[in-house]
Amino acid sequence: MAHEAPFQLLHSELIHYICKTADGENGRSVTKLENMGFRVGQGLIERLTKDTARFKDELDVMKFICKDFWTCVFKKQIDNLRTNHQGIYVLQDNKFLLLSHMSAGKQYLEHAPKYLAFTCGLVRGALSNMGVKSIVTAEVSVMPACKTLNVESEMIYLTFDLGLKFLLRL
Amino acid sequence: MAVCIAVIAKENYPLYIRSVATQNELKFHYTVHTSLDVVEEKISSVGKALGDQRELYLGLLYPTEDYKMFRKLHNSFTDVMCNPFYNPGDPIQSKAFNGVVSGMMVQTG
Numbered sequence: 001m002a003h004e005a006p007f008q009l010l011h012s013e014l015i016h017y018i019c020k021t022a023d024g025e026n027g028r029s030v031t032k033l034e035n036m037g038f039r040v041g042q043g044l045i046e047r048l049t050k051d052t053a054r055f056k057d058e059l060d061v062m063k064f065i066c067k068d069f070w071t072c073v074f075k076k077q078i079d080n081l082r083t084n085h086q087g088i089y090v091l092q093d094n095k096f097l098l099l100s101h102m103s104a105g106k107q108y109l110e111h112a113p114k115y116l117a118f119t120c121g122l123v124r125g126a127l128s129n130m131g132v133k134s135i136v137t138a139e140v141s142v143m144p145a146c147k148t149l150n151v152e153s154e155m156i157y158l159t160f161d162l163g164l165k166f167l168l169r170l
Numbered sequence: 171m172a173v174c175i176a177v178i179a180k181e182n183y184p185l186y187i188r189s190v191a192t193q194n195e196l197k198f199h200y201t202v203h204t205s206l207d208v209v210e211e212k213i214s215s216v217g218k219a220l221g222d223q224r225e226l227y228l229g230l231l232y233p234t235e236d237y238k239m240f241r242k243l244h245n246s247f248t249d250v251m252c253n254p255f256y257n258p259g260d261p262i263q264s265k266a267f268n269g270v271v272s273g274m275m276v277q278t279g
Contacts, residue, residue, distance in 0.1 A: 043252040050248050129251075129258075131180065 004075055004097055011098055015114050030117045037121020045126040061130050062089050069126060096146040112140040174198040175271050186262035190275055239274055246270040
């Protein structure tokens with residue numbers, strides 16, 4: 001992953017393709033993108049953690065995602081990590097790579113969910129292969145900042161509001 | 171040199187299991203199953219220890235095992251995971267993985 005542009009372009013094309021071939025069923029393309037991200041996340045995390053030490057606890061896992069994992073995929077670290085120490089984590093990226101070329105304010109906000117689905121799946125897949133069951137949702141209030149909320153729960157389902165909320169519930 | 175190699179999924183079922191062809195194959199399978207208990211014991215006791223590279227390996231279960239063997243196997247497993255045609259949770263059928271495992275098994279006549 002030497003440069004961000006190929007990944008950005010591939011990602012945009014992926015979204016375009018999935019949405020084009022799923023004309024009638026709007027909600028399903030977002031789910032498909034999330035599932036693709038899930039599978040990619042699984043493989044990627046195996047490669048990245050091959051030589052790293054065993055993680056002490058969930059917070060360690062989240063820190064790894066925020067630093068090494070995010071750096072590998074997006075060439076930068078997460079800007080802010082918050083938690084309530086009860087299974088909910090909020091990751092904030094103020095200049096999310098996959099949205100940075102779209103707009104610098106509120107324009108195109110309604111298209112953001114499609115662009116976040118793959119990344120949510122990516123995080124969910126990575127967590128899954130580290131033994132953490134989760135639901136990942138993302139929220140965009142002002143482009144290109146993006147917040148990802150992870151929550152641990154027994155049920156794994158993904159709900160998409162038009163309010164661009166992703167929620168992970170464990 | 172190994173006599174039996176197994177890869178166990180998170181959900182405790184085998185993704186891949188192979189042993190040298192002998193009459194006691196079933197015995198090896200039982201041993202693998204019971205070793206899961208040892209693995210779990212080691213994991214729960216390792217919780218407080220400092221992060222260390224070798225912890226992935228969990229140490230020798232018997233004195234004759236080899237760390238290099240584990241690394242080769244882990245690398246091979248990572249390659250299998252990254253194969254887009256492989257669904258996690260399916261039995262492993264990759265030829266390359268088979269090759270690596272054969273290289274590690276005891277050679278018998």
